[in-house]
Amino acid sequence: MSTVTVYVPRDSAARALGADAVATAVLQETRQRGQHIHLVRNSSRGLFWLEPLVEVQVGARRLAYGPVQAQDVAALLDSGMLEGGQHPLALGSIEDHPYLQQQERLTFARMGITDPLSLSDYAAHEGWRGLHQALDRTPQQIVQEVLDSGLRGRGGAGFPAGIKWKTVLDAPGSQKYIVVNADEGDSGTFADRMVLEGDPFLLIEGMIIAALAVGATQGYVYIRSEYPDAVAVMEQAAQLARKAGYLGPDILGSGRSFDLQVRKAAGAYVCGEETALLESLEGKRGIVRAKPPLPALRGLFGQPTVINNVLTLAAVPFILARGAQAYAHFGQGRSRGTLPFQLAGNLRQGGLVEKAFGVTLRQLVQDFGGGTASGRPIRAIQVGGPLGAYLPISLLDTPMDYEALSAVGGTLGHGGVVVFDESVHMAQQAHYAFTFCAQESCGKCTPCRIGSARGAELIETLLAHPQQAAQHSVLLRDLCNTLLQASLCAMGGMTPFPVLSALNHFPQDFHLPAESFPAP
Amino acid sequence: MTASAPSPSPTPLSPAETQALDQALAHWQAEPGGLLPALHVLQDELGFIPPATLPALAQAFGLSRAEVHGVITYYHHFRQTPPAHHCLGLCQAEACQARGARALTQQAQDLLQCTLGHTRSDHHWQLEAVSCLGLCASGPALMLDGTLHAQVDAQRLQALLAAVPTPPMESSS
Ligand SMILES: Cc1cc2nc3c(=O)[nH]c(=O)nc-3n(C[C@H](O)[C@H](O)[C@H](O)COP(=O)(O)O)c2cc1C
Ligand code: SF4
Numbered sequence A: 001m002s003t004v005t006v007y008v009p010r011d012s013a014a015r016a017l018g019a020d021a022v023a024t025a026v027l028q029e030t031r032q033r034g035q036h037i038h039l040v041r042n043s044s045r046g047l048f049w050l051e052p053l054v055e056v057q058v059g060a061r062r063l064a065y066g067p068v069q070a071q072d073v074a075a076l077l078d079s080g081m082l083e084g085g086q087h088p089l090a091l092g093s094i095e096d097h098p099y100l101q102q103q104e105r106l107t108f109a110r111m112g113i114t115d116p117l118s119l120s121d122y123a124a125h126e127g128w129r130g131l132h133q134a135l136d137r138t139p140q141q142i143v144q145e146v147l148d149s150g151l152r153g154r155g156g157a158g159f160p161a162g163i164k165w166k167t168v169l170d171a172p173g174s175q176k177y178i179v180v181n182a183d184e185g186d187s188g189t190f191a192d193r194m195v196l197e198g199d200p201f202l203l204i205e206g207m208i209i210a211a212l213a214v215g216a217t218q219g220y221v222y223i224r225s226e227y228p229d230a231v232a233v234m235e236q237a238a239q240l241a242r243k244a245g246y247l248g249p250d251i252l253g254s255g256r257s258f259d260l261q262v263r264k265a266a267g268a269y270v271c272g273e274e275t276a277l278l279e280s281l282e283g284k285r286g287i288v289r290a291k292p293p294l295p296a297l298r299g300l301f302g303q304p305t306v307i308n309n310v311l312t313l314a315a316v317p318f319i320l321a322r323g324a325q326a327y328a329h330f331g332q333g334r335s336r337g338t339l340p341f342q343l344a345g346n347l348r349q350g351g352l353v354e355k356a357f358g359v360t361l362r363q364l365v366q367d368f369g370g371g372t373a374s375g376r377p378i379r380a381i382q383v384g385g386p387l388g389a390y391l392p393i394s395l396l397d398t399p400m401d402y403e404a405l406s407a408v409g410g411t412l413g414h415g416g417v418v419v420f421d422e423s424v425h426m427a428q429q430a431h432y433a434f435t436f437c438a439q440e441s442c443g444k445c446t447p448c449r450i451g452s453a454r455g456a457e458l459i460e461t462l463l464a465h466p467q468q469a470a471q472h473s474v475l476l477r478d479l480c481n482t483l484l485q486a487s488l489c490a491m492g493g494m495t496p497f498p499v500l501s502a503l504n505h506f507p508q509d510f511h512l513p514a515e516s517f518p519a520p
Numbered sequence B: 001m002t003a004s005a006p007s008p009s010p011t012p013l014s015p016a017e018t019q020a021l022d023q024a025l026a027h028w029q030a031e032p033g034g035l036l037p038a039l040h041v042l043q044d045e046l047g048f049i050p051p052a053t054l055p056a057l058a059q060a061f062g063l064s065r066a067e068v069h070g071v072i073t074y075y076h077h078f079r080q081t082p083p084a085h086h087c088l089g090l091c092q093a094e095a096c097q098a099r100g101a102r103a104l105t106q107q108a109q110d111l112l113q114c115t116l117g118h119t120r121s122d123h124h125w126q127l128e129a130v131s132c133l134g135l136c137a138s139g140p141a142l143m144l145d146g147t148l149h150a151q152v153d154a155q156r157l158q159a160l161l162a163a164v165p166t167p168p169m170e171s172s173s
């Protein structure tokens, strides 16, 4: 029998569900049976309810089985898994799965398909094409391409990437930097992690293109410490790219120079805020800086700096390879291209869904998500991370783009969609938002540092004295206004989003007796 | 160099501490912004950042001891006391809340006889609140002694904890 290729993901979510044990079992069981296989630890397709997802190459197709546990492996092999045999866990050709078929994967095109640390896999799947295009262009032309694509920052603020790059390009400075914001602190999000662990050369390619565009020679990837696998993979990928001549003093013989360093964060949510991140990279406490000066003009070590989210830079190779129009063709209004949405929380089919802007919340949570995992009705959906609004089901038809979300008092943030069923207590969620802010505040301004703690207390009082609820709600709204208006950054400035949305859409939960509010 | 308070008599470093410090400084002293990575090396090697290393760190990075102390205490990740034998980090963030993280936390506290955010008096367990492990489609999620686990229900938590040999607690705490 010839050698069959078997894929078992190395993504940390797959590993957290038992992928390593599955990989070991596949090796052992096939060896015992005298079957020859080639095991590839690929990235994850992002269909997490099916992880660990095992794939077998049969002819031109990849036939999938999942979710597989180590103890299933023997039976799977008995059923002829290596030839694509039938079994209750068989899913057929994975690429025909509706969850994938109905996506528009531009940034995540390689996800689940390749070995993250294989340079030849990367090159065979359109890798480095954007870089080759960029090497043939002037910095102005590269910046123009990014401007024309309409790409906006994917870290939360949605600022046009091309404008930021142009500012850095035009800024005087002998040393410029590319900084990747891989702090991914938003709960309910994992798309950065998937790129870091699953397609690291994509991020490196995006960074090199940015460097060529603005004239930077040094880059940093600032990765949260909660992602040890991502740190390890990025470090290995950088080494491989350096050896192959993509990084270093003479990129592919072009005479241009760029290199990068991976830096580990240390567990402070606010260090995802760009100026706090820069402080942290400089080795200091991650306290938010007042703006101006913009980081684009005076950023890392006081030099002009592009700071972009992982997904922003990961979108760039496609834009250079296929052209700005190919990207801008997707999306609607001022939200061009696609967003890798992250479906999380109480969903039957949580995972990564890359779709053009404009897909509705309903399509995401019902068509893709398949409703709640608990089987109870959906009650609230928090979109855009811990600083995002809680939306009721009456807003399920909201199209997902930057403007539509802000019109309903929310934010698209980093594309996280967290679903709660009817067991959720919304006053408790509002209380959590304040507690989180109090814990993570950098402490620079009073409304955020003190106001968040007062906010949490106020909700406790409100629930303890339902007869004075009206009066306390007024106070609560006042406090939210102060935070909205007087905070230096979005930590304090957006904590009112989850609180006010809970109060506006679920007022009855704020009149529930205190006993129904479990101690935090 | 920044002026610092008169130094009290320096605590001698253990051989392991000296070695970790040398390693951290050899790698990071000359790097811009090298203090954080140096602290990571120390904590990765020793499990914590011994306060006795502060004077050397301060000197190497041209800072006062107070500044180094300020950096260490600012970040949730860094600790200045040795960790417990075993560490359970439970995700407390929204996507895991939506899948029962609060009940799971209660169960863990009961099973380990330890409150969230604390270390048991026998130093066998510490129970930490973590905010998102990036496994939000497969919650509730936790990290047990450095290994991630997802979709952890009550039964699975019990099995995971039962697999870690734990001496019974003295009733004093
Ligand atoms: C409290 C706070 C936390 C943030 N966390 C992140 C984060 O984890 N990742 C990220 O990319 N941006 C984060 N941001 C947004 C950054 O400040 C900044 O807008 C972003 O890095 C710019 O890159 P982009 O234009 O590519 O989005 C955060 C902002 C705030 C106020
Ligand atoms: S709003 Fe909060 S996090 Fe932002 S600068 Fe002020 S205190 Fe710091």
Ligand code: FES
Pocket (backbone or CB within 6 Å): A187, A188, A189, B091, B092, B093, B094, B095, B096, B097, B131, B132, B133, B134, B135, B136, B139, B141
């Ligand atoms: S919210 Fe728990 S892993 Fe992300």
